Amino acid sequence: xxxxxxxxxxxxxxxxxxxxxxxxxxxxxxxxxxxxxxxxxxxxxxxxxxxxxxxxxxxxxxxxxxxxxxxxxxxxxxxxxxxxxxxxxxxxxxxxxxxxxxxxxxxxxxxxxxxxxxxxxxxxxxxxxxxxxxxxxxxxxxxxxxxxxxxxxxxxxxxxxxxxxxxxxxxxxxxxxxxxxxxxxxxxxxxxxxxxxxxxxxxxxxxxxxxxxxxxxxxxxxxxxxxxxxxxxxxxxxxxxxxxxxxxxxxxxxxxxxxxxxxxxxxxxxxxxxxxxxxxxxxxxxxxxxxxxxxx
Amino acid sequence: xxxxxxxxxxxxxxxxxxxxxxxxxxxxxxxxxxxxxxxxxxxxxxxxxxxxxxxxxxxxxxxxxxxxxxxxxxxxxxxxxxxxxxxxxxxxxxxxxxxxxxxxxxxxxxxxxxxxxxxxxxxxxxxxxxxxxxxxxxxxxxxxxxxxxxxxxxxxxxxxxxxxxxxxxxxxxxxxxxxxxxxxxxxxxxxxxxxxxxxxxxxxxxxxxxxxxxxxxxxxxxxxxxxxxxxxxxxxxxxxxxxxxxxxxxxxxxxxxxxxxxxxxxxxxxxxxxxxxxxxxxxxxxxxxxxxxxxxxxxxxxxxxxxxxxxxxxxxxxxxxxxxxxxxxxxxxxxxxxxxxxxxxxxxxxxxxxxxxxxxxxxxxxxxxxxxxxxxxxxxxxxxxxxxxxxxxxxxxxxxxxxxxxxxxxxxxxxxxxxxxxxxxxxxxxxxxxxxxxxxxxxx
Numbered sequence: 203x204x205x206x207x208x209x210x211x212x213x214x215x216x217x218x219x220x221x222x223x224x225x226x227x228x229x230x231x232x233x234x235x236x237x238x239x240x241x242x243x244x245x246x247x248x249x250x251x252x253x254x255x256x257x258x259x260x261x262x263x264x265x266x267x268x269x270x271x272x273x274x275x276x277x278x279x280x281x282x283x284x285x286x287x288x289x290x291x292x293x294x295x296x297x298x299x300x301x302x303x304x305x306x307x308x309x310x311x312x313x314x315x316x317x318x319x320x321x322x323x324x325x326x327x328x329x330x331x332x333x334x335x336x337x338x339x340x341x342x343x344x345x346x347x348x349x350x351x352x353x354x355x356x357x358x359x360x361x362x363x364x365x366x367x368x369x370x371x372x373x374x375x376x377x378x379x380x381x382x383x384x385x386x387x388x389x390x391x392x393x394x395x396x397x398x399x400x401x402x403x404x405x406x407x408x409x410x411x412x413x414x415x416x417x418x419x420x421x422x423x424x425x426x427x428x429x430x431x432x433x434x435x436x437x438x439x440x441x442x443x444x445x446x447x448x449x450x451x452x453x454x455x456x457x458x459x460x461x462x463x464x465x466x467x468x469x470x471x472x473x474x475x476x477x478x479x480x481x482x483x484x485x486x487x488x489x490x491x492x493x494x495x496x497x498x
Numbered sequence: 499x500x501x502x503x504x505x506x507x508x509x510x511x512x513x514x515x516x517x518x519x520x521x522x523x524x525x526x527x528x529x530x531x532x533x534x535x536x537x538x539x540x541x542x543x544x545x546x547x548x549x550x551x552x553x554x555x556x557x558x559x560x561x562x563x564x565x566x567x568x569x570x571x572x573x574x575x576x577x578x579x580x581x582x583x584x585x586x587x588x589x590x591x592x593x594x595x596x597x598x599x600x601x602x603x604x605x606x607x608x609x610x611x612x613x614x615x616x617x618x619x620x621x622x623x624x625x626x627x628x629x630x631x632x633x634x635x636x637x638x639x640x641x642x643x644x645x646x647x648x649x650x651x652x653x654x655x656x657x658x659x660x661x662x663x664x665x666x667x668x669x670x671x672x673x674x675x676x677x678x679x680x681x682x683x684x685x686x687x688x689x690x691x692x693x694x695x696x697x698x699x700x701x702x703x704x705x706x707x708x709x710x711x712x713x714x715x716x717x718x719x720x721x722x723x724x725x726x727x728x729x730x731x732x733x734x735x736x737x738x739x740x741x742x743x744x745x746x747x748x749x750x751x752x753x754x755x756x757x758x759x760x761x762x763x764x765x766x767x768x769x770x771x772x773x774x775x776x777x778x779x780x781x782x783x784x785x786x787x788x789x790x791x792x793x794x795x796x797x798x799x800x801x802x803x804x805x806x807x808x809x810x811x812x813x814x815x816x817x818x819x820x821x822x823x824x825x826x827x828x829x830x831x832x833x834x835x836x837x838x839x840x841x842x843x844x845x846x847x848x849x850x851x852x853x854x855x856x857x858x859x860x861x862x863x864x865x866x867x868x869x870x871x872x873x874x875x876x877x878x879x880x881x882x883x884x885x886x887x888x889x890x891x892x893x894x895x896x897x898x899x900x901x902x903x904x905x906x907x908x909x910x911x912x913x914x915x916x917x918x919x920x921x922x923x924x925x926x927x928x929x930x931x932x933x934x935x936x937x938x939x940x941x942x
Contacts, residue, residue: 216590217587217589218590219591223589223706227706230596230600230601231602295745468635488717
C-alpha cells in the first residue's frame, strides 16, 4: 500500500551544473562585465550604423534629408532678403555695385555670404569702406563710405582722380572738370602723395601761380609755376628747401624775375637759370656778345 | 622532498599574488559541511612589528565579504571518497559565496581533517660560518634537520620551525642577526596521506580554482579557538568534527603536535540510526534536537516522537525516552574522548606546564559535554568558539566553524614554514665560487 503520509518529492540537487558555474564565474569577471555593459552596446550601434550606411541609396537619402531640412529653415519668410539698399554712394557707384553683386532677390539671408559682399563692394576703387547688414524689413543694407577726390594725376593712362592717400578713384575726362583740385604728374606720383600734400601746404603763398607738381624719376618733386618756371626740389628736405625759397621770394621777390628754373637740388649751392633777356642784359653789362633770342 | 618543496613554494607564490589582488577564498572541506568564505584584504601591515617570527605575507586587515555553507557529500572521515559529489558540493558553496560577495575568486586556501596526520619533532644543528645569524643560516639549519622516514605515499603539509637555540640560549623566536657560534632548531613536521591531498587538489582544480595553500583543519581550529595566552602557555584543542576528531597541541604560539581520531559526530548519528531504525537524516535531527550526555529523572518522562515514513502505523508512531537516546549517545562520546585522551597521553600532554583543553567543532555543542569531558580529559576543559572575524555572518560564528575561521587567520598571518626560506646555499653550484671568494677576501 502507498504511504498515506506526505510523500516528499525527490530532493532537488542544489549544486549548479558545470556550465552554469562557469557562466556565473564569467559574469563575475570584471572585464567581461565591462565589455557587456559598454563595449557590446557601442559595437552594436556602430555595426548597425555601418550596415545602414553601406547602401549608397540610403546614404543619398540621408544627405537629401539633411539638405531639405536646411532648405526649409532657410526659406522661412523671416530669413528672406527682398530688397538691396545701398547708402552713402553716388547713384552711378550704387548702380555699379548692384550690377557687380548681381544678387537674385528674393533670396535667403542664410545663403548669402555677407563678408564676400562686403569685400566685393570694397574692391571698387571709389569705395573706402562698406558695412553690410541684414536689417529689419528684410532689407540687405550696404552702407558705403566713398573716397573723396583730392588730386588730379596726369599719368600715362590719362587723367586720374586720387584721394588724399593716393588711391585711385576714377578716370577724369578733362582737367577742366575738376579745376579746383591740384594737379600732379609723373610716374609714381601717387605713391608720394604725402610729400605732395606737405609741399602744397608750404607753397600756399604761390598758389595763384602754381600749375602743379611733377614727380621726377620717382625720386623728387618739381614745382611748376606759370611762365614755365620750375622749382627743382631735392629728394630729401624738400619742404625745408621750399620754405627757404618762399622766404627769399617774399623778401626779394625772386620768382617774379626772369627766371626759367630755380635749382635747389643741392642745398649748399642753389642755382638760378635765367631767361634769355635777363642773360643778355647780364652779358651786356659784362661786355660779352649777346645770345640770340630763343623761340621757346 | 624537493618536489614538495617546489610545490609548496608554488602555492606560496599563488597566495602572494592572491593577497596582492586582495581576494582569496577559504574552503573548509569537512565531513558534514563544506564552508566557503571569501576574504577581501584591504591594507598592508607594517612588516616586522609582530612578535615572534613575524608574518611573511604582511597582510592583516581582511574582511569576510562572502560566506556560504552547504551539506557535504562524498566525504568520509575528512577524506574525499566520491569525487564527483564533493566537486558538486564545492561548486555549490563557492558559487553561493561568490554570489554574495559579487566577485570572482580564483585562489583558494583549503583545509581538511583526514589523511591520518602524523607529527614528527625534528632537530637540526649547524656551525655558523660567521658569528652573526643570516637568513640563509636559518635556511641551512632547517635543511640540516634529520629527515625522518615518513613512509611511502605520505606528504608533508606543515613543516614549521618552532624553536631556535643559539649556543646555550634556547627558546628564541627569531635568531636572525643575533650572534653565536652554533645554531640549533626544532621543527614540527606534519605529514598526511599523499593521495588525500592529491584528491583534494584535483577536486579543486576541477572547479576552475587554484589551490593557494593547504592546512590541516586541526591546526586551523587551534588557531581560531585558542586565545593568545593559551597558545603561549600550552593548550590542546580538540576539534570534534563530523567524521573525525582533530587534536592539536600549541606551545609558545606554535603547534607542536597534531593527531586525529577517526571518530566524530557522524558516528553518533549512525549509532542512533542503527539503534532506532531510522534514516540518518532523522537520526541527525533527533541528535541535534534532543541529544545530551547526562540523563536525569526528568529525561525518563520526556518522550521523543521518532516518526517514520514506512506506512506501518506501529512503526511510524514509535517513541523513545530521552534517557534511552542518551544511553545511545553517551558511550560513543566517551569513546571519542577516551581516544583523544589516549592520543594526548602518547604525545606527552601531561608533561606540559599548562593542561588547558579546548573543545570545539560541531559535535562540541552537545549539551553536557563539558562535564563529561572534564571527567575524562582533566579538570581544565572549556568550550571554545572561534575568534571574531570582521564581516563574518552570525550563522558562521558557532564552534562548527572553528577551522574555517582559523583558516582565515592562517591566510592573514601565515606561520613561517620551512619552504618560506630560500634554498640553502649548499644546493647551488655557485657555492665553491663563493667559498673561493671568501678565502680570497679573508687572506688579502
